[in-house]
Amino acid sequence: MLFTITTGTLPADMQVRYEITETIPGGPVVSLIQYGQSSVDFSNLTPAVADALIAGGFPYLRKKAEEAVTPVEQADPPEVEEIPDAGPNDPDNESTAPAERVVKFAKRRH
Amino acid sequence: MCEIGNLSNTACTQNASGVKGIGYMIPAEEFASWPAYLSTTGAGDTVKLTGNFSLVATSDIGYFRTFPCLLEKGSYTFALVGGLGSKTFEEKYTYYIPGVDAAQLEHIKNLANIPGVWLCPDKNNTVHVLGSKDDPAYVEVVEGTTGAAAADERGITVTVRAVSARPTIYTGTINTTPNT
Numbered sequence: 001m002l003f004t005i006t007t008g009t010l011p012a013d014m015q016v017r018y019e020i021t022e023t024i025p026g027g028p029v030v031s032l033i034q035y036g037q038s039s040v041d042f043s044n045l046t047p048a049v050a051d052a053l054i055a056g057g058f059p060y061l062r063k064k065a066e067e068a069v070t071p072v073e074q075a076d077p078p079e080v081e082e083i084p085d086a087g088p089n090d091p092d093n094e095s096t097a098p099a100e101r102v103v104k105f106a107k108r109r110h
Numbered sequence: 111m112c113e114i115g116n117l118s119n120t121a122c123t124q125n126a127s128g129v130k131g132i133g134y135m136i137p138a139e140e141f142a143s144w145p146a147y148l149s150t151t152g153a154g155d156t157v158k159l160t161g162n163f164s165l166v167a168t169s170d171i172g173y174f175r176t177f178p179c180l181l182e183k184g185s186y187t188f189a190l191v192g193g194l195g196s197k198t199f200e201e202k203y204t205y206y207i208p209g210v211d212a213a214q215l216e217h218i219k220n221l222a223n224i225p226g227v228w229l230c231p232d233k234n235n236t237v238h239v240l241g242s243k244d245d246p247a248y249v250e251v252v253e254g255t256t257g258a259a260a261a262d263e264r265g266i267t268v269t270v271r272a273v274s275a276r277p278t279i280y281t282g283t284i285n286t287t288p289n290t
Contacts, residue, residue, distance in 0.1 A: 005283075
């Protein structure tokens, strides 16, 4: 079976940072001696070798652009709901304590 | 129409002589197809192959075999041969394999009559191609010796020869993994 080298051939942590721009037949071990590497195992590629290949002009490997960092969404301030004092004629009124403050967290709006 | 342009004088920051300490060969029958030359118009493009070699998918084959080449013992040479108006490129790759033990002798035995393609990387990072899928190169001369005196070398000199219409440079990957 003919093996091919794609981004999926790279180690998982390398797939996040680098990509193979065109499917390369063969491998995973190939020689790129014209780019200064007599033996490259793409399944165990390291950042140092990847950067050396890119610097040497190897056209099929590219560093992914840094993903824009998504700012953490700031939580909405808590919503304060005032509960009015119970009236003196209210049968459920068992105390004369001041009104309670119920704090509800507003639902996050998306 | 013949196309010949200016040859620019490049700043020779790198022009090392000699070949690297490793070479590559593959039987010609292990190519699935042969790439075309670049059709772009940059300097040198008409002698550069496009992309990567496409090799057969048969298990255990379809890869370039490597061999060592002793320092300052190898070279790539070419000459234009033939009569006036009929010039052809005759290319030769000479390399020196240290040792005349069973492994080296078996390698030479198996190499002796194979129509193949050899890749010769020079010290300037140019990979010269000798032979092609349908017009392969052959081993022309092999000379091995144990040496006689202590200062002699013990090894095998191999010379590969190809004849083609134009020289060829390869810029793609060299697969060194046999098919599974």
